[in-house]
Amino acid sequence: DAKTTQPNSMESNEEEPVHLPCNHSTISGTDYIHWYRQLPSQGPEYVIHGLTSNVNNRMASLAIAEDRKSSTLILHRATLRDAAVYYCILRDVNYGQNFVFGPGTRLSVLP
Amino acid sequence: AAGVIQSPRHLIKEKRETATLKCYPIPRHDTVYWYQQGPGQDPQFLISFYEKMQSDKGSIPDRFSAQQFSDYHSELNMSSLELGDSALYFCASSAEGTTQETQYFGPGTRLLVL
Numbered sequence: 448d449a450k451t452t453q454p455n456s457m458e459s460n461e462e463e464p465v466h467l468p469c470n471h472s473t474i475s476g477t478d479y480i481h482w483y484r485q486l487p488s489q490g491p492e493y494v495i496h497g498l499t500s501n502v503n504n505r506m507a508s509l510a511i512a513e514d515r516k517s518s519t520l521i522l523h524r525a526t527l528r529d530a531a532v533y534y535c536i537l538r539d540v541n542y543g544q545n546f547v548f549g550p551g552t553r554l555s556v557l558p
Numbered sequence: 559a560a561g562v563i564q565s566p567r568h569l570i571k572e573k574r575e576t577a578t579l580k581c582y583p584i585p586r587h588d589t590v591y592w593y594q595q596g597p598g599q600d601p602q603f604l605i606s607f608y609e610k611m612q613s614d615k616g617s618i619p620d621r622f623s624a625q626q627f628s629d630y631h632s633e634l635n636m637s638s639l640e641l642g643d644s645a646l647y648f649c650a651s652s653a654e655g656t657t658q659e660t661q662y663f664g665p666g667t668r669l670l671v672l
Contacts, residue, residue, distance in 0.1 A: 490663030
């Protein structure tokens with residue numbers, strides 16, 4: 448699996464937007480970009496995924512750079528419940544079922 | 559909506575004992591994954607099953623074995639437990655054929671080896 452690089456930690460104020468960056472300069476054409484998050488003492492939770500186009504769902508938006516070497520997870524209005532470790536993971540569409548969780552970004556949300 | 563069920567939620571064992579963790583996937587999910595998360599670490603993939611056959615293998619010790627049954631539930635058997643096996647064990651399930659097979663994780667089993 449191609450490697451991703453994320454900041455170790457970020458802080459946000461409650462009700463403000465949060466932009467979580469992920470660099471993946473060695474991404475291949477068949478790698479999907481997945482985002483999962485893990486709240487304290489819970490299992491990882493699916494957030495969003497995409498291939499080339501920007502994606503939106505009820506939880507977040509995913510902005511993918513045109514060259515696909517980076518992406519940004521956008522939480523439109525951070526809440527205290529969004530405090531978690533966010534993982535950006537690449538997975539080839541053709542093989543590799545398991546996810547490789549690397550160091551993610553620990554997001555703190557300040558009231 | 560139904561989620562992944564894991565049992566037990568907490569388990570305390572002595573060194574050299576055995577432990578069995580159970581995972582019940584979301585209904586109609588045919589793929590199960592096991593992950594181990596040590597204290598302060600990221601989840602590490604152990605093993606996965608699709609339609610009762612092992613489909614992928616990660617850093618699972620030889621002392622561990624797992625299987626998926628006809629009702630798609632899975633069990634992780636751990637023998638000769640060591641102190642270093644103390645961790646959170648997560649099970650995840652997915653439905654083969656769905657877009658990029660989103661994995662849904664259970665709440666985990668916290669294993670403490672004394």
